[in-house]
Amino acid sequence: MKYNYRGMTIYVEKDYEAMSKAAAEMLLSQVREKHDAVLGLATGSTPIGMYQEVVKAYERGEVDFSKVVSYNLDEYYPIQHDNDQSYHYFMKETLFKHINIKPENTHVPSGETKDVEKTSQEYDNAIYGLGGVDLQVLGIGNNGHIGFNEPAPVFAKGTGLVDLTESTISANSRFFASIDEVPKKAVSMGIATIMTAKKVMLMASGKAKAEIIAATILGEITPDVPASALQLHRNVTFFLDEEAAAVLLETLK
Ligand code: GLP
DSSP: OEEEETTEEEEEESSHHHHHHHHHHHHHHHHHHOTTOEEEEOOSSTTHHHHHHHHHHHHTTOOOOTTOEEEESEEEESOOTTSTTSHHHHHHHHTGGGSOOOGGGEEOOOSSOSOHHHHHHHHHHHHHHTTSOSEEEEOOOTTSOBTTBOSOSSOOOSSEEEEOOHHHHHHHGGGSSSGGGSOSEEEEOOHHHHHTOSEEEEEEOSGGGHHHHHHHHHSOOOTTSGGGGGGGOSSEEEEEEHHHHHHHHHHHO
16 A cells, blocks of 8 residues: 655555565665666665565566665774674675675765764765765664664764664664674764755555654654654655554554
8 A cells, every 4th residue: 555644655554574575666666767776775674575586587687786875874983893793794694795786886884983073974975976866765763763873962964973772772682692792873864964865765564663654754853763754854765564564553544
């Protein structure tokens, strides 16, 4: 089902697989329309199914990434890029090594830099220099974070170092050997950086995301729910499965 709410487009798909396919179609259309598209990419478990669909389309010869450029949302800090929990590693294993994107055209914030401020500013300048990415992919944390922009008194502007909340550290500990190994900080694109994207797509799946999705789309625009800033974006599409859309649909129906 497709809904429109205050200028936002919302697709509610039956399950995770259908949501992944619909989201992949949007990403693939972007690359087919513009061969040198600039993609803003996300990690987390939610987009994995979409990336698998993208890889399948590439293997079928339906899409060419040779001119595509990418900027990822975030990275833990500090972390070595060959650490299998780093987002550098995740992107390489999940997507980059399976398609013909040029490694030099892929960008992920550095978890190794000594000067986070300088590299963050360079990261933003590169994105601003492009006039924003063409299509930004987002997941959402249980607390409404996008990238690693946690609930805070004010919206984070540009890319920079952020402290992870206990809730995010605990949610992400499932990927690490123990909770003590989860880095306590990250480098993340800021909300202002994300808002420069020409198009934004946010994916969410499962019951655990139902409340935060309703708050993101229907609630107050507040830095307590960082994703609510997307209500101010002029071109945003949500890809939800029925479980993630459950609370939202009580109001939209
Ligand atoms: C991490 C990432 C986010 C992601 C979130 C949700 O914290 N920094 O970009 O959206 O997790 O992850 P998942 O999709 O696994 O629920």
